[in-house]
Amino acid sequence: MVYSKHNIFSRITGSDNFFIVNLLSGSADILGPAEGNMLHDYLEGKDIAEEFRKNLQEKGYLVDEKDEAKLYRNKYLDFIDTRDEDEVQLFFVPNYSCNFACTYCYQDEYAPVKQELTTAVIDAFFSYVGHEFAGQKKYLTVFGGEPLLNSPKQKELIAYLLKQANESNLEVCFVTNGYSLVEYIDLLRTSRIREIQVTLDGIGIVHDSRRFLKGGGATFEKIVSGIDACLRMRLPVNLRMVIDKENIQGLPELAQFAIDKGWTKNEFFKTQIGRNYELHHCQATSEKLFSRISLYETIYQQIQKHPYILEFYKPAYSVSKFLFENGSLPDPLFDACPACKTEWAFDYTGHIFSCTATVGKTDESLGTFYPEVSRKDELIAAWENRDVTAISECFGCSMQLACGGGCGSVAKNRSGNVCSTDCRPVKELLELGFSTYFGKA
Ligand code: SF4
Ligand code: SF4
Structure with a gap:
């Protein structure tokens, strides 16, 4: 069993308590100071109480790597299916x-x-x-x-x-x-x-x-x-x-x-x-x-x-508000950017764009709907294919299923490439969110 690469673990702002969240297993917990320190010990390779280890395993914080990879693939397929219906x-x-x-x-x-x-x-x-x-x-x-x-x-x-x-x-x-x-x-x-x-x-x-x-x-x-x-x-x-x-x-x-x-x-x-x-x-x-x-x-x-x-x-403080209001985590977010998937923009000049961030920028036009229909299929495909499985930097990132790779337009402005990162400060937001919605005690 290994520590899941999707665990997000930190201390709650203004508190001695910690939180651990795993968007893939769907688990979220507040840990008291003793448990939080024990988890720190575990991460440093020290022995921890057997009961605590079992608990971490049951919640999907400690996983079998192969099982986790399989779960990731299945959840990704679910995400794509659901989005097709969005x-x-x-x-x-x-x-x-x-x-x-x-x-x-x-x-x-x-x-x-x-x-x-x-x-x-x-x-x-x-x-x-x-x-x-x-x-x-x-x-x-x-x-x-x-x-x-x-x-x-x-x-x-x-x-x-x-x-x-x-x-x-x-x-x-x-x-x-x-x-x-x-x-x-x-x-x-x-x-x-x-x-x-x-x-x-x-x-x-x-x-x-x-x-x-x-x-x-x-x-x-x-x-x-x-x-x-x-x-x-x-x-x-x-x-x-x-x-x-x-x-x-x-x-x-x-x-x-x-x-x-x-x-x-x-x-x-x-x-x-x-x-x-x-x-x-x-x-x-x-x-x-x-x-x-x-x-x-x-x-x-x-x-x-x-x-x-x-x-x-x-x-929202990342997924904190959702967790507070629903009592459970949202589904893993493999892609935060709806451009060319569930969002498109069009303007009075007849041009088609990926979304509100690019609309009106002629060099970002993806085609036209007037006076005739035309589509720049290669550019559209770059937007359509963008998600955390396609951005190499996101692969090893423990925040990926809460961050979703951020905004494609911000990423493109930064790196020149739609398929690059716009990192969200997920851990820091969760620190604030747990404090706001679940208290500091
Ligand atoms: S955009 Fe940055 S923070 Fe977000 S998943 Fe990718 S590497 Fe992680
Ligand atoms: S590029 Fe940015 S602004 Fe446009 S849809 Fe994606 S996330 Fe939203």
Whole structure:
């Protein structure tokens, strides 16, 4: 019997206890100080109590290597099978233009293509997805730029898009800055809205100093009215806060605001936190950006000081939240990147992309759906084949079944190759997560 290469073992933040997690066997345990030290002894080659050894064996922390390899293969096949059944998210960008001039917007690097969305492009999009994803579960997410611009022409196009989505029996999500939600609400109610993602980066001036209108002008109050209107109409809202070092201090305040508004008790309301990071181009002010782990360490500290933040937002901390809420671990994650598998993106110029991270970057185009259909099969295959079994560095990594190899686009930006690593600080996140959800005692 050997120590499983999928064990993740560490000390819980702020505690004398330890945790051990194994995504392949599906076991997770909190170990007291004595057991944790015994496991350390084992790893140093020292003898340990027989009963403890048996326990480790039963849970799949000590394994027969051949049995483990077989289990890994079987779970991998299950993963591929399940993914074939998964719902596909189809992003559509009607325009890259926007009425906001957010301080951190990456889309400023795109020179907008001098071409406008037409009903012919929308028809071609629905015809392509109807054919290409026939028989697959799917839904549409409308993305930008800002899709809900308050002009008669844009409203007409969005109305046409929604009509086509209804005819194709597709649910629709919007990713919007939320400024014109009130003006769009009647139109949105004509379709099957799954979710509207709106961004607030804090309350009042904290938000307004980051997300203002082009040419200046506050946006906070109007977005709040839009969120209220959606919730009144039972349109699900996913509130996103984009965080960096400049606004992290506003998290408790925004949480309290949402609690006071009654949003957090509304079944149609949920939240997410987005890390402002260098996916697209080197931001001039990159010193204000958090690394993934420093963001979550800071959120952890904020939650220690203001526990009510958890009413507003519960960080996943890798698989910790899932384990806490479900009482069991999720299935092993052989691939964290849905690009070209369960996610595709399309834009008004007729181009096809892997996902939202690459959409609009002409050199990342994977083909076209308009004016004619074309596909760059070799590039698509590189995205499709990416998972932890295809990335050589992931092979010996004990985090692989929680990390899933990270984001293909971040990996490509770093190394030039989609099939390379975007490492996630899984162990460090679990240290914080066990502390938050299972306590320090
Ligand atoms: S991307 Fe890095 S952390 Fe993730 S599985 Fe691969 S080697 Fe491990
Ligand atoms: S490349 Fe990154 S952003 Fe795109 S689908 Fe994969 S994980 Fe998501």
